Amino acid sequence: QVQLVQSGAEVKKPGASVKVSCKASGYTFTGYYMSWVRQAPGQGLEWMGWVHPNGDTTYAQNFQGRVTMTRDTSINTLYMDLSRLTSDDTAMYYCTRGETGDKIDYWGQGTLVTVSS
Amino acid sequence: DVVMTQSPLSLSVTLGQPASISCRSSQSLLYSDGNTYLNWYHQRPGQPPRRLIYRVSNRDSGVPDRFSGSGSGTDFTLKISWVEAEDAGVYYCMQATQFPPLTFGGGTKVEIK
Numbered sequence: 001q002v003q004l005v006q007s008g009a010e011v012k013k014p015g016a017s018v019k020v021s022c023k024a025s026g027y028t029f030t031g032y033y034m035s036w037v038r039q040a041p042g043q044g045l046e047w048m049g050w051v052h053p054n055g056d057t058t059y060a061q062n063f064q065g066r067v068t069m070t071r072d073t074s075i076n077t078l079y080m081d082l083s084r085l086t087s088d089d090t091a092m093y094y095c096t097r098g099e100t101g102d103k104i105d106y107w108g109q110g111t112l113v114t115v116s117s
Numbered sequence: 118d119v120v121m122t123q124s125p126l127s128l129s130v131t132l133g134q135p136a137s138i139s140c141r142s143s144q145s146l147l148y149s150d151g152n153t154y155l156n157w158y159h160q161r162p163g164q165p166p167r168r169l170i171y172r173v174s175n176r177d178s179g180v181p182d183r184f185s186g187s188g189s190g191t192d193f194t195l196k197i198s199w200v201e202a203e204d205a206g207v208y209y210c211m212q213a214t215q216f217p218p219l220t221f222g223g224g225t226k227v228e229i230k
Contacts, residue, residue, distance in 0.1 A: 035219065045158075045166065045209055047219040060218045094165055101154055102172065103213035107165035 002026040004095050004108035011114045017083040020111045022095030029076040030055075033098045036069060036080045037107075038091040048093075051078060053100070085115045119144050119215045123208075123222035131230045136197040138225045140210035145190050147214070154213035157186055157195045160224075161206040169208075170195065205229045 007021040022034070035050040049059035049069055057069050068081040078095055093111045098104040120143040130136045146153045155173050158166035168177050170186035173193060183198040197204055210222040 044224045045211070045221040047217075047221070049217070058217050098213075101148075101150070101152055101213065102156060103154070103216070103219055104156065104211065105168050105171070105177070107167070110165050 002097065002106045004097060004106055006093075006095055006108040006111045009112040009114070011116065012085050014086055014115055014117055016085050016115075017081060018085060018089075018113050019079055019081045020093050020095075020113070022078040022080075022108050024076045024078065024097065027097070029071075030073055033100070033103055034069075034071065034078045035096045035098065035104060036067075037094045037096055037104070039094070039110075040088075040091040043091075048080070050103075082113075085113075087115050089113065090115045118218055119146070119212050119220050121210055121212055121220050121222035123210060123225050125225060126223070127226040127228065129228045129230055130197075130200045132202065133199050136200050136204075136227060138195045138208050138210075138227075140188075140193045140195070140222050142191045142193075142212055144215060146193075146212050147190060153189060155186075155188070155193050156211045156213065158209045158211065159204075159206055160209065164206075166209060200227070200229055202229050 003025045005023045010018050012018050033050050036048040038046050048063050051069050070079045095108040096104045097106045122141045124139045146155050153173050157170040160166040169180050174186045185196050187194050207224045207226050209224050
């Protein structure tokens with residue numbers, strides 16, 4: 001069965017960076033879009049970007065220059081690196097999987113990133 | 118960017134009664150391949166979202182048939198024929214036709230009375 005298991009919660013200071021990982025299993029890792037979606041406390045869902053099945057990346061305008069998404073196909077793991085953190089980046093970060101058309105079907109359990117001085 | 122607008126913001130439904138959520142997009146979601154990439158997700162408190170419906174009207178595996186999706190172009194609806202206690206939570210629509218970015222509706226909170 002498809003599983004996306006994310007790394008644990010993080011607490012960071014403003015200005016720092018955070019790297020969240022997502023280990024995939026139960027399917028062919030390189031055959032799907034892998035997106036990151038975040039959710040601020042009590043708020044809705046915001047798409048941050050994806051790694052295309054071919055390895056290319058596309059980022060949302062709001063995160064351009066601050067986010068880097070990578071993958072290690074040898075261990076079926078996706079990474080999201082977000083730099084220059086502010087309190088507005090405090091959120092639950094989800095990795096997701098999706099087919100070419102529908103883009104998002106399965107979700108990881110989420111990683112809470114808290115930015116606080 | 119395609120703006121997704123859901124209504125109502127919240128809904129209080131008596132157990133066993135029907136519920137309906139609307140989602141409107143600022144542009145047509147009909148893709149050049151003939152598909153309309155509009156998904157519905159359900160999120161319970163403290164849980165990640167779970168996809169219920171893809172491409173407007175296709176239920177995901179394990180989703181009860183009391184959930185149905187309909188619509189075309191820019192207007193879409195999620196209907197629950199009769200609500201059960203487990204249906205409480207927030208429902209989101211998402212479009213994957215015009216990207217980037219993927220965009221979500223603001224969510225509809227469903228409370229079961």
